Amino acid sequence: MRKYVTTRRLDRLFLELYRIYTFVIRFFKEVFLPPYEAKEIIAQCYEVGVRSLPLISLTGFIIGIVFTNQSRPSLAEFGATSWLPSLISIAIVRALAPLVTAIIAAGRVGSSIGAELGSMKVTEQIDAMEVSATNPFKFLVVSRVLATTLMVPALTMYTMFVALMGAYLSVHQNELTSITTYFVQVFSAISFLDIFSSIIKSFLFGFTIGMVGSYKGYFSSKGTEGVGKAANSSVVTAMFLIFIEELLTMQIINAIRAF
Amino acid sequence: MKKDKPKIDYSNKVIEIRGLEKSFDELDILRGVDLDLYQGENLVVLGRSGTGKSVLIKIISGLLKPDIGRVNVLGQEVEKLNAKELQALRLKIGFSFQNSALYDSMTIRENLEFPLVRNSRHLSRKDIDRIIDVVLDAVGLAQTINQMPSELSGGQRKRIGIARTLILRPEIMLYDEPTAGLDPITSIEINKLINEVQRRFKTSSIIITHDLTCARETGDRIAMLLDGQFQRQGTFEEVFDTEDERIQSFYNYNFIQ
Numbered sequence: 001m002r003k004y005v006t007t008r009r010l011d012r013l014f015l016e017l018y019r020i021y022t023f024v025i026r027f028f029k030e031v032f033l034p035p036y037e038a039k040e041i042i043a044q045c046y047e048v049g050v051r052s053l054p055l056i057s058l059t060g061f062i063i064g065i066v067f068t069n070q071s072r073p074s075l076a077e078f079g080a081t082s083w084l085p086s087l088i089s090i091a092i093v094r095a096l097a098p099l100v101t102a103i104i105a106a107g108r109v110g111s112s113i114g115a116e117l118g119s120m121k122v123t124e125q126i127d128a129m130e131v132s133a134t135n136p137f138k139f140l141v142v143s144r145v146l147a148t149t150l151m152v153p154a155l156t157m158y159t160m161f162v163a164l165m166g167a168y169l170s171v172h173q174n175e176l177t178s179i180t181t182y183f184v185q186v187f188s189a190i191s192f193l194d195i196f197s198s199i200i201k202s203f204l205f206g207f208t209i210g211m212v213g214s215y216k217g218y219f220s221s222k223g224t225e226g227v228g229k230a231a232n233s234s235v236v237t238a239m240f241l242i243f244i245e246e247l248l249t250m251q252i253i254n255a256i257r258a259f
Numbered sequence: 260m261k262k263d264k265p266k267i268d269y270s271n272k273v274i275e276i277r278g279l280e281k282s283f284d285e286l287d288i289l290r291g292v293d294l295d296l297y298q299g300e301n302l303v304v305l306g307r308s309g310t311g312k313s314v315l316i317k318i319i320s321g322l323l324k325p326d327i328g329r330v331n332v333l334g335q336e337v338e339k340l341n342a343k344e345l346q347a348l349r350l351k352i353g354f355s356f357q358n359s360a361l362y363d364s365m366t367i368r369e370n371l372e373f374p375l376v377r378n379s380r381h382l383s384r385k386d387i388d389r390i391i392d393v394v395l396d397a398v399g400l401a402q403t404i405n406q407m408p409s410e411l412s413g414g415q416r417k418r419i420g421i422a423r424t425l426i427l428r429p430e431i432m433l434y435d436e437p438t439a440g441l442d443p444i445t446s447i448e449i450n451k452l453i454n455e456v457q458r459r460f461k462t463s464s465i466i467i468t469h470d471l472t473c474a475r476e477t478g479d480r481i482a483m484l485l486d487g488q489f490q491r492q493g494t495f496e497e498v499f500d501t502e503d504e505r506i507q508s509f510y511n512y513n514f515i516q
Contacts, residue, residue, distance in 0.1 A: 128360035
């Protein structure tokens, strides 16, 4: 019979933390070691990147329009609607695009990774890979985490563009601003640091989404109920971590900006 | 029924287990298991659900770690192997899962190729196709090669699962409940296939089951797992020639069913 070092719950908590730690460390160890599952990485990049495009396009475009329309009345009170492109570009580039893309990716991709790996776990497909002398971690986890880490920043850039185009539509319709003037104002309001920090942040968000989805799926249990829980918990945990990361990176970037 | 059975080499143990113990949380599953598997032998492990039969073969294949005890497979102590050594050992062990564990996002061809291309990277496309043909022929399902696992029946899935393990030409086969959930006719076909694999691929096997027909048809030796230990070992008749009520009730229930 198993004896507990502390209490049953506390032991489990420490074991869980240790398991998360070893899972992350294992990723960094295995990502650089051959064999490289290039085919699977490309397939996952397609799944995460290309197949998210319709949803990202629609969401980004609508966010651009809605944000512009909601901001206009406040600026109009001060006769400052000409500031709209600057305001929009700062909001979209610095915060909205990375955050919205990450949330959509967590919902669409994170849950799908959690459910897929969870289902593979409970139907012993992961064990089957392991006993056939294949490294399931490399094939399933490394490929998916790499795909989300690489694709979420690319999708973020795309969201920035689509949202800015949506915003332009609204600005042009109401203020009759030309596209050249609009984009001159957009780019004069943002710096290299804004774009760079958003991309770095997106790498972090992508890594988090892939890692959380993979971890939850890889260690799911209790049959079909466990698959549902893995999918659900992948989204909830990833979103929770994304917001914390957003808060922390914002503080760091603001400190850099002040410096 | 058991015709053309290959000769068993009783001087050569391919698996040797001593004092194996395993518990999950507060539940003791295996309580000091000793077991030998000889070269060319089909050993059936019988027992009720939850007695630790599957746990035993998962420990043999290194999927689970024992709490206490020694597991020697093909001359190597499984728990002392590093990841690379364990991977090399696993090439010699075929594991047929209870629910076949076919990769449901891949076709049958991709399922069969999967272990092969990752472990024999030097093979040409032609070699891979030839090996796939051999194993599909062995399980009698050559026509399913381009189908998805979801399009197959339970019996066909079991056969493809066995084919996928055979593709690496293992020396030891571990079958986890090979006839579970199958109708009697399909079960008989799977029993025949297990014997055919033993004869054609010269494997030594451990067959986990609670199906006495499967045990009688495929086993050269039967080991009865009760209360976390092997209570009786021997031929089918020897194992059930006992006054032990637990073993008697297991026999009666199975055949009445």
